[in-house]
Amino acid sequence: MSILIVGSLALDDVKTPTEERFNLLGGSAAYAAIAAGYFSPVNLVGIVGEDFPEEHWNFLQERGINLEGVQRAPGKTFRWSGEYMLDMNTRETRSVDLNVFETFSPQLPAAYRAHDFVLLANVAPDLQLQVLDQMEKPKFVVADTMDLWINIAQPALLELLKRIDMLILNDSEARELTKESSLIKAGKKIQSLGPRLVAIKKGEHGCLLFGEDDFFSCPAYPLEDIHDPTGAGDTFAGGLTGYLASCGEKEITFNTLKSAVVVGSVLASYNVEAFSLERLRSVEQSHILERFAQFKSMAHFDAELPGN
């Protein structure tokens, strides 16, 4: 089943403790679309400027991403520049140039309005709401967000929460949004604000999924070296939603949701192994299966306890 993804397309400059790279393909929608594309046909909504390299456009198209909903506007593409500290967990944004994104208003082609599965990748919540306003009756809406929107656009974010099935955010964002230091309390409090499902990403500690009466703790893949964490969260969201859409005809059980979280984690674990989307250029279905099996082996246990 095809999936609608709305988000940013960007050109990134990224500096890590060992290397610096320029004009990389970035943006929440780029990562999410490539990840989702492993499982479901993707229809993308976004905007790029006149300077968006043909190479990046072609890469997305070659992966089967439908770019009909991507506007090519006069002016420059959204640009982000960031630097990672020695521990690779701390990031400093060096500059953000919204450019064509500043006046972006997502317009859904008529054929896009009837999607069952929607991923509102990380953009301002008022843009995410504009997309929902144009949809007919989506079956499953996932939204990603970030600290910036919690700080400067919380009313719109709270409105969005009432209209989605699942919110994805990281641990510090969950604490900031709820003012709870316990992630368990934070997850449940977010559910009380609207979404029946909440995924809290914890970086090196994995991910927590809060369901209506269920709870899942997904481990992180034990990577020794992380080359570029940029887009890990977007990749996670894309892989997760793409996998769910591929199961879309069936009822979405909590078991399916668990596997979707693992699939998202698998793709994110590959993504951070190289700059930008470079690692995913060579990741094939068989690699996903392989690491999915590794996740299983590092999370599953079985025993006969006394008294069994």
Add this chain to the structure above:
Amino acid sequence: MSILIVGSLALDDVKTPTEERFNLLGGSAAYAAIAAGYFSPVNLVGIVGEDFPEEHWNFLQERGINLEGVQRAPGKTFRWSGEYMLDMNTRETRSVDLNVFETFSPQLPAAYRAHDFVLLANVAPDLQLQVLDQMEKPKFVVADTMDLWINIAQPALLELLKRIDMLILNDSEARELTKESSLIKAGKKIQSLGPRLVAIKKGEHGCLLFGEDDFFSCPAYPLEDIHDPTGAGDTFAGGLTGYLASCGEKEITFNTLKSAVVVGSVLASYNVEAFSLERLRSVEQSHILERFAQFKSMAHFDAELPGN
């Protein structure tokens, strides 16, 4: 199969943001012994002073802990006093009075020298070494440690590492010992110092187990409220080693080790629900089975991925 546990017996004063309690049963050996006792007969080695309450002594005995190796020395029992901050993760030690522990030298009754399973609960590494010096040929030695020993007794700790099968420590201690910020690198580096197994406890994020060619990530039980984290690590170590000893006739596979880590986590998750060992007074085998099943449900997943 019976297990030998060496560690501290203490009287604790504990203050949390909501309550303060005095003269609680504490010490690494008390927690570890009660936890291990659910699975295996426990022989304890330690020391208490003349002021050690009969009530605490009787509680240990009623749980079937053999106290033949516990010296009752003139003077006062080891005392610890600590305070937890609002987030319950940060702890401040208010005072430590070694008392009878200051001159403690563990003496193993002759019958104790032949144990196959040994837990060197958290005490100074030179005391842990003294115990090993008195043992015949233990099959499986687990040692717990803490930041204090990494800072003031690292040479003895490094010597100990060469003589044990498994080290248990928490995330900040692992980083401190290895100077690695990645826990994956830290775990492997500790293995290279001696123990073929390393368990890194991550509090609210669960626990990582490093095996020879295997890796396990154990989730944390999703507790909303933690009443007293004191002894959680000791309880974990005791439950883990006690469970292993109960499987002792068989070969210890990585699958058994995974389950042991879960069993330790189950007991620790109960332990923090009340002050001191109060919660474990009412925890029965059936409760352990119940929460073990919950750990399974929150960690296990299964799916047919495309390409399967």
